[in-house]
Amino acid sequence: MASLYTQAESNIFKTWVYLTFFLVFIIAIGWLISYFFQSQAILWFAVIFSMITNLFAYWYSDKIVLAISKAQPIKKQDSPELYRIVENLSITAGLPLPKIYVINEAQPNAFATGRNPQNSVVAVTRGLLERLDRAELEGVIAHELSHIGNRDILLSTLVVVLVGVIVMMTDFFFRISHWGGEGRRDGGSFRSIAMLVALALAILAPLLATLIRMAISRKREFLADASGALLTRYPEGLARALEKISKDPNPLRVANDATSHLYIASPLRGREKSSWLHRLFMTHPPVEERIRLLREMQV
Secondary structure (H helix, E strand, C coil): CCCHHHHHHHHHHHHHHHHHHHHHHHHHHHHHHHHHHCCHHHHHHHHHHHHHHHHHHHHHHHHHHHHHCCEEECCHHHCHHHHHHHHHHHHHHCCCCCEEEEECCCCCCEEEEECCHHHEEEEEEHHHHHHCCHHHHHHHHHHHHHHHHCCHHHHHHHHHHHHHHHHHHHHHHHHHHHHCCCCCCCHHHHHHHHHHHHHHHHHHHHHHHHHHHHHHHHHHHHHHHHHHHHHHCCHHHHHHHHHHHHHCCCCCCCCCCCCHHHECCCCCCCHHHCCHHHHHCCCCCCHHHHHHHHHCCCC
16 A cells, blocks of 8 residues: 555656666667767767756756746745745645745645755745635645655656757757758658658647656545545545635636646646647546545544
8 A cells, every 4th residue: 555655665666667768768869879870979969968967857947847837935024824834834744844835826736846855845826825714724735745755746747858958859850850851861761760750740749748648646635635634633624625716717827738637637728628738638626526535534
């Protein structure tokens, strides 16, 4: 049975797996390009690029996510009640106090990010502070602190950057396939092979990106719900918060497909019900199921 400790160890392992996969994937693309161009320099570029990107993603992925979300840091005097809730729950959870950011959006939502508990961030929207009462807000903050304690945050944040780079590399390979064979004797053969590879990558890269987000999101939300409820000793607070968040009609303009899996509930209003295909690739479990499980908890 999953626990906080086994989940943390699992997420640390998965982080290294994804970083290794990304390294191999970029080098493989570089090898393909260098083979078609008959240039070892391209392969070396791919190796160096993948290493630098991995390091960059590890150190700066949280800052990229905060920039995309237009989140702004706040001080204690800006929101004393929010600060007290985060401080009290951090002490209860045995975690360092995370930095606190606010997103100026009407939709109630929240996420946590950072590379480790010592460098973590909890970001909440203005709508969350306006719509939720204290017990509900405590439930949401406890959920996000559980993500920090479970070591979910680095894994979730890395995916935003690494998946984006994979898609960009795929697009790059697709573009060079149009003109890369002109200087070769077998230019026609090159274009045919390169176009087939590029087409395969163009189809597989977005699918792979979605599958990775699904793999790291659905299960971790259930565990964070349970861990957060145990932290506050009041599952009903988080259950009511999820009800309010899911029923709010406001769009979250700063959210997109790359970052939606970070939030406590899907911020893409309406899209999750637009088609059976989109529902198949939802990164969050159904809110109704999460609420039911919370209300069945005995704490």
